[in-house]
Amino acid sequence: MGIAGVHFVVGELARRGWIALPTIRNTRGIDVLATKENKDIQIQVKTRNNSIRWPLTSRAEKLDNKNLFYVFVNLRENEAPEYFIIPSNVVSEYVTRTHKLFLDVGGLDSSIRAFPNAYDKGFDLDKYRGKWELLEST
Numbered sequence: 069m070g071i072a073g074v075h076f077v078v079g080e081l082a083r084r085g086w087i088a089l090p091t092i093r094n095t096r097g098i099d100v101l102a103t104k105e106n107k108d109i110q111i112q113v114k115t116r117n118n119s120i121r122w123p124l125t126s127r128a129e130k131l132d133n134k135n136l137f138y139v140f141v142n143l144r145e146n147e148a149p150e151y152f153i154i155p156s157n158v159v160s161e162y163v164t165r166t167h168k169l170f171l172d173v174g175g176l177d178s179s180i181r182a183f184p185n186a187y188d189k190g191f192d193l194d195k196y197r198g199k200w201e202l203l204e205s206t
Contacts, residue, residue, distance in 0.1 A: 073115025073141035074099050076149050084200055097131060100139075102203070109203055110136045112156070114183070117143040124163060124181040132160040137203055140183070140196075152196040153203060159183065162191060 074090050081088035081102050088102040100111040112131070114122040122140050138159050142150040166185035171177060173187065184191050
């Protein structure tokens with residue numbers, strides 16, 4: 069399922085005038101490299117299907133780069149995918165903060181993180197829905 073999300077993102081970027089290439093699967097933390105008008109970005113793609121959260125690892129807490137973005141893909145049956153485009157610094161701060169909340173209520177520590185996290189009801193995921201223009205704002 070993850071590779072489907074990567075290809076949907078590459079296709080959407082191409083449609084929007086980016087030159088985008090999926091990386092090989094062992095490129096740690098980067099699924100897509102893209103360039104447009106002398107702007108180079110890196111994208112981490114997370115894909116879900118019939119789930120309310122995307123799984124991340126603790127590594128997301130350290131990925132804070134102005135040229136790195138997450139594109140969270142929601143694959144839906146018989147509908148176009150939904151895309152949520154979020155800068156890596158937003159994801160990093162969120163994952164760090166919500167994991168601490170999870171631990172504070174007695175959760176067991178692990179390398180798994182959830183996005184969005186059930187311990188933070190205040191995150192407005194919808195404000196990132198379809199926000200492809202964020203990729204050009206750095």
